Amino acid sequence: MSSATRRPVILDCDPGTDDAHALWLALASPEIDLRLVTVSGGNVGLDRTLANALAVTGLAGACVPVARGAERPLLGRFRSETAVHGDDGLAGVVLPRGGEAIGGLAADAIRDLLRGADPGEFTVVGIAPPTNLALALATEPALAARIGEIVLMAGAWGEGNWTPAAEFNAASDPEALAVLLGLGVPVTLVTLELTAQALVTPARIEALRRAGGGACLAASRRIMEATPPSRRMGGRGHALHDPCAVAWLVAPELFGARKAAVSVECGQGPGRGRTHVDRWGKTKGEATVTLPETLDADGFFALLAERLARLP
Template sequence: MSRTTIIDCDPGTDDAIALWLALASPELDVRLVTVAGGNVGLAATTANARAVVGLTGRAIPVVAGAERSLMAPFRFETAVHGQDGLGGVLLPEGPPLAPGIAADAIRDLLRGASPASVTLIGLGPVTNLALAFATEPALVDRVAEIVLMSGAWSEGNITPAAEFNAWNDPEALSILLGLGCPLTMATLDLTAQAFVTPEVVAAMEGRPGGACWRAALAILRALPPSRRMSFRGYPLHDPCAVAWLLAPRLFKGREAQAEVDCGPGPGRGRTVIDRWQRLGRPPNLKLLERLDAPGFFELLAERIAALP
């Protein structure tokens, strides 16, 4: 039985690949894609989401949302994703945006759902999701699980302390961490294990596929190697959150307690994750810690290559 799913994203190269993975997978019944301006600004992220969904041939509404965080403008990451957000990979223009605002569309879908029946996947700053629940908190009873690519228990990637999505809207992340529903987090420490090297890309290039697969390979070839990874390759962050829902056997994790630093200064956006119950507080998430990387890349290739 497939999960009714909302994907909130900010495409972004790895968001694009995560969207293709989700839309290729019968385990997920994606009803709605909502978009924030995180990686490269809302005009580009909405155009990219439309193009990515459109290339699959699926008629899924894409709704624009937050152009900035709850407290400040988003900081963009063009050094990784390029000025266009897709590393310069050109896709055909997708269908037009669906009318409305992301937070309203999220609430509308949840209102019509049964209790504990909707899975939410957050792949960017979670401003849209936070706005939906801050304005109608009773809707949390419709949520089966929230899965986020966010945070880190060690060092960050946008500041020494903070991961990019968490840093861009820590207040929004704090709202989600306090909802009390099942929540799973793929942090930088986990996504670093989805490590893309030239050898990984070369192995995947031998697999035939359609336009979505060819575009995904072009994006993988376009991404720059990471300084954090000694320029040997780069982590593929967002597809890890989707893969958890498709193949939990590929992951190991534990229950943990997390909060996010919303104060000013160099610690802003840090996710303080208590993996060993040192603070004695009840867990509020499942923390993904280990990934079977070969199994992950095989899943990614097998699914996306089957798309049109």
């Protein structure tokens, strides 16, 4: 695939077990020209998420710059999700130490990259609390014109997974999510209802084993095996949330989607972080957000196996 047809991407993450698979999928996909990885302290603390991002990209032999970002959301503090990701963020799977982060902060690195871009050139993928992205764009909103699409793994139209009302990334920094929804840039929101369809089961892990591959695919399998099954999934397995956002760019034919009006609740009560997703036009909100609703799960896992098998 020629460089002219590859999509320049900034990927904001907080590795995190599912972030690791998303990073590897992005690095293995010729449709994506990954220009920058930025990291916040969401799933576990920032020192750990940054080290994990460097280890994941390093294992893939990638030269993509990785930038240190926000240690806390716009308000309050991040709360780690160690029950799913483990204290180290990768469910106890040890990867070789990666390289070094670039100097400066993530928000500055994002702005520097966008300043030299053409209108609509970049796609931004956010699979973490969206603090870094909001800091970059709220302080220089004209740069939003350089972004053609923002793809976020965030939110739910039903029950949350962090609180009864809210999904983890949205709940971790709802003010930042509100900034992104208000930029006027096309947003695709990959919610819990979609990612629940990307269910990791023993049979799917075994299929990945048969795909062969190198160290990255082997590490991906070990992380899947070590991640505990979800009570929300009835103990049948766990959802592979973040790679769904990357797969949307790589293989949109795997998804069925509609437009919806979306807002996020930023109050301090029990509904904080809830995403109000109007799928049926019941409000007067403009349906500007693309909402993937269905996923060809077998096709998704086949894509993951085929692409990760290309990595070292």
